[in-house]
Amino acid sequence: MTTILIIDDHAAFRVQARAILVAHGFSVIGEAVDGTSGLEAARTLRPDVVLLDIGLPDVDGFEVARELAVTGPPPLVVLTSSREASEYGPRLTSSQVLGFIPKDELSGAAIRALVRPA
Amino acid sequence: MPRTTTTFTRVRVLLLITAGALGLGMLVGNAQLGPLDLGTVLEVLVGWSFVACGIFLWARRPANRLGPLMTTVGMLWLLGRTMTLVLIPVVYTAGLWLTDLWAAGFALFLLSFPTGRLTSRTDRAIVGIFLFVTVPLEFLWLLFLVPENGLNVLGIAANESAAHVIDTIQRVMISVGSVLLVIALGRRWLRSSGPVRRQMAPVLAGAVAILLQSVSWILFSSGTSLEALDDLIFLAQIAIPIAVLSVMLRSRMARGGIADLVVELGQTPTPARLRDALSNALGDPSLQVAYWAPIQDRFVAATGEPMDLPDEGTGQAVTMLERNGVPETAIIHDAILLEEPGLVASVASAMRLAVENDRLTAEVEAQLTEVRASRARIVAAGDAERQRIERDLHDGAQQRLVALTLALRLARTRLGDDADPSVKLSLEQASDEAKAALSELRELARGIHPQILTEAGLHAAIESLAVRTPATVSVDMDPDARFAPAVEAIAYFVVSESLANIAKYAEAGAVVVRAGWQDGVLTVEVADDGRGGADPHAGTGLRGLLDRVSAVDGTLEVVSPPGGGTRIVARIPTAAPTHTADRMTARVAT
Numbered sequence: 001m002t003t004i005l006i007i008d009d010h011a012a013f014r015v016q017a018r019a020i021l022v023a024h025g026f027s028v029i030g031e032a033v034d035g036t037s038g039l040e041a042a043r044t045l046r047p048d049v050v051l052l053d054i055g056l057p058d059v060d061g062f063e064v065a066r067e068l069a070v071t072g073p074p075p076l077v078v079l080t081s082s083r084e085a086s087e088y089g090p091r092l093t094s095s096q097v098l099g100f101i102p103k104d105e106l107s108g109a110a111i112r113a114l115v116r117p118a
Numbered sequence: 119m120p121r122t123t124t125t126f127t128r129v130r131v132l133l134l135i136t137a138g139a140l141g142l143g144m145l146v147g148n149a150q151l152g153p154l155d156l157g158t159v160l161e162v163l164v165g166w167s168f169v170a171c172g173i174f175l176w177a178r179r180p181a182n183r184l185g186p187l188m189t190t191v192g193m194l195w196l197l198g199r200t201m202t203l204v205l206i207p208v209v210y211t212a213g214l215w216l217t218d219l220w221a222a223g224f225a226l227f228l229l230s231f232p233t234g235r236l237t238s239r240t241d242r243a244i245v246g247i248f249l250f251v252t253v254p255l256e257f258l259w260l261l262f263l264v265p266e267n268g269l270n271v272l273g274i275a276a277n278e279s280a281a282h283v284i285d286t287i288q289r290v291m292i293s294v295g296s297v298l299l300v301i302a303l304g305r306r307w308l309r310s311s312g313p314v315r316r317q318m319a320p321v322l323a324g325a326v327a328i329l330l331q332s333v334s335w336i337l338f339s340s341g342t343s344l345e346a347l348d349d350l351i352f353l354a355q356i357a358i359p360i361a362v363l364s365v366m367l368r369s370r371m372a373r374g375g376i377a378d379l380v381v382e383l384g385q386t387p388t389p390a391r392l393r394d395a396l397s398n399a400l401g402d403p404s405l406q407v408a409y410w411a412p413i414q415d416r417f418v419a420a421t422g423e424p425m426d427l428p429d430e431g432t433g434q435a436v437t438m439l440e441r442n443g444v445p446e447t448a449i450i451h452d453a454i455l456l457e458e459p460g461l462v463a464s465v466a467s468a469m470r471l472a473v474e475n476d477r478l479t480a481e482v483e484a485q486l487t488e489v490r491a492s493r494a495r496i497v498a499a500g501d502a503e504r505q506r507i508e509r510d511l512h513d514g515a516q517q518r519l520v521a522l523t524l525a526l527r528l529a530r531t532r533l534g535d536d537a538d539p540s541v542k543l544s545l546e547q548a549s550d551e552a553k554a555a556l557s558e559l560r561e562l563a564r565g566i567h568p569q570i571l572t573e574a575g576l577h578a579a580i581e582s583l584a585v586r587t588p589a590t591v592s593v594d595m596d597p598d599a600r601f602a603p604a605v606e607a608i609a610y611f612v613v614s615e616s617l618a619n620i621a622k623y624a625e626a627g628a629v630v631v632r633a634g635w636q637d638g639v640l641t642v643e644v645a646d647d648g649r650g651g652a653d654p655h656a657g658t659g660l661r662g663l664l665d666r667v668s669a670v671d672g673t674l675e676v677v678s679p680p681g682g683g684t685r686i687v688a689r690i691p692t693a694a695p696t697h698t699a700d701r702m703t704a705r706v707a708t
Contacts, residue, residue, distance in 0.1 A: 010520075010521075012517060012518065012520075013520055016520075016521050016524035016525050016528065017524065019524075019525075020524055020527065020528050020531070023528060023532065024531075055569075082512060082516045082556075084560060086582050087568065087569060087570045087582055088570060088573075088574065088578075089570055089574060089578035089579070089581045089582040089585075090574070090578050090597070091570075104519070104520050104523040104552075104553055106524060107527065
């Protein structure tokens with residue numbers, strides 16, 4: 001079963017995301033509320049996938065993704081946000097992550113499409 | 119005080135009687151020598167003219183030295199000439215001396231017009247020449263002089279040729295002095311303004327008379343005597359005191375000076391020109407202007423150097439221009455001017471007007487600066503507020519709608535495929551509504567303040583605008599350049615408003631957005647190949663941009679000929695950009 005760590009500062013989103021991912025057969029092994037605790041959790045929990053919010057209160061998601069990429073073995077990172085991809089422009093397109101899913105588009109299928117591309 | 123006034127009056131009456139008697143004595147004395155000629159009568163009239171006009175001026179303008187000076191000149195003239203008629207050696211010799219001493223007094227009178235004081239070194243030097251000729255040289259000449267009547271009491275070393283040499287030296291020096299005097303007065307006349315020039319006419323006539331006088335002396339020493347020339351000189355010398363008196367009493371000179379002063383003040387003169395204008399108006403070349411410096415708590419010159427106001431009894435006085443009881447400007451002038459309070463008051467009024475004018479101008483300038491600053495603050499505060507509202511929307515309503523959308527989708531998933539179709543439909547509709555609401559909210563938030571601008575800077579924000587514009591937009595700017603938030607916001611809104619207009623009206627195929635910083639100005643340009651004809655004054659979009667750009671002292675240029683595309687250029691003064699690369703380095707370092 002694919003393990004997932006959710007890093008997001010909004011509790012309501014974490015609750016709904018966990019429920020949806022669990023319902024779609026993922027194992028949510030942890031949640032973190034900011035970048036620092038998220039990096040710590042990624043190190044200890046070693047998830048397959050990190051669902052990472054871009055707008056975090058301490059460091060932004062791009063920065064966290066950069067850090068995650070150098071922790072070995074790096075998890076697959078899926079960025080998410082309640083804003084659209086176009087609002088991040090080149091920062092998103094140039095970031096070394098698996099992909100981006102708008103928060104309201106989150107589903108098991110969307111994650112799976114990124115994790116196991118056809 | 120009454121006693122002093124009476125004493126003065128008595129002195130003046132006595133002088134007048136003396137002058138009358140001396141003149142009569144001259145006439146009688148000459149009449150005994152032979153029939154009276156016109157020249158003698160004119161000579162007497164010269165003396166009387168000086169004494170009478172001098173005493174009259176003295177009475178009317180007691181503080182002005184010109185009155186006593188004119189009286190003295192007239193008395194020297196009469197006394198010297200009358201005494202040479204008395205055949206007593208001491209009296210005769212003294213008479214000879216006084217007759218010539220008159221020339222020095224006359225030169226002093228001309229050069230010290232209208233205050234009765236010598237002000238420049240040149241003037242003092244010229245009077246010095248006259249005094250040198252008429253005091254030490256005259257004494258020397260008298261030592262050697264052998265008069266025909268043998269009455270020279272000083273002639274202890276009688277030597278005719280020595281006396282002749284000294285006499286020649288005297289005549290040459292007097293001539294040189296006269297020429298210098300004419301030059302000095304001529305220069306003063308040239309430097310003066312119109313009204314003052316007219317008032318100087320009698321003095322210039324006097325200068326010409328003294329020049330003619332020396333010509334006459336030279337002719338006399340070479341054996342020629344031109345009676346007509348002498349008579350002409352006498353006539354001029356009679357007229358000069360009368361003309362001077364009329365000028366002085368009418369104070370036209372002062373008024374003319376004030377007219378000039380008002381004109382000068384109206385042109386916001388430099389401090390040096392203001393001083394000169396005041397000096398001209400008051401006829402006081404020694405005049406100085408001091409300004410109150412509240413910070414230093416003392417008076418300073420226009421150059422900023424501290425200045426001490428003169429004490430009483432130094433011959434200088436201060437006219438203070440105050441504002442609400444606080445001294446602002448001090449005019450330091452000759453104390454003699456206090457005797458003409460009307461004149462000083464007029465000058466002070468003119469000056470006060472100018473100072474008030476300057477103060478009002480400065481006040482408006484200060485208010486304008488304050489308004490500019492407050493406008494910039496309002497725009498900055500507006501930007502900050504928009505940013506805060508955007509964040510509130512993002513963290514509040516937007517997150518709740520996201521959670522709601524996900525919850526609805528989860529409910530739909532959990533319901534399974536064999537559930538009541540109407541319930542499934544309701545859930546799907548609710549989910550779609552939530553998504554639509556979220557999308558609208560997102561659009562609204564972006565319009566209020568684009569998060570990407572704060573997070574990633576102008577280039578990224580413009581790129582994200584470009585993606586959403588239904589035309590080919592190429593962006594040309596340094597991707598890493600970051601400016602002050604207010605500047606980035608204004609530049610961003612210039613581009614977003616322009617692109618929105620292009621999408622709505624321009625029917626453009628290609629758009630170029632350029633932004634670059636040079637010499638303290640960020641220039642943002644949006645150019646399209648559409649149909650042009652945009653009117654910056656129609657609609658609120660461009661007008662709002664103009665207001666925003668103006669708030670930071672920038673300019674907005676709209677070039678939009680019909681059919682020729684539209685080019686919008688904003689120029690925003692701002693500090694050189696920092697670069698994201700620098701900021702990252704900084705972050706790593708901390």
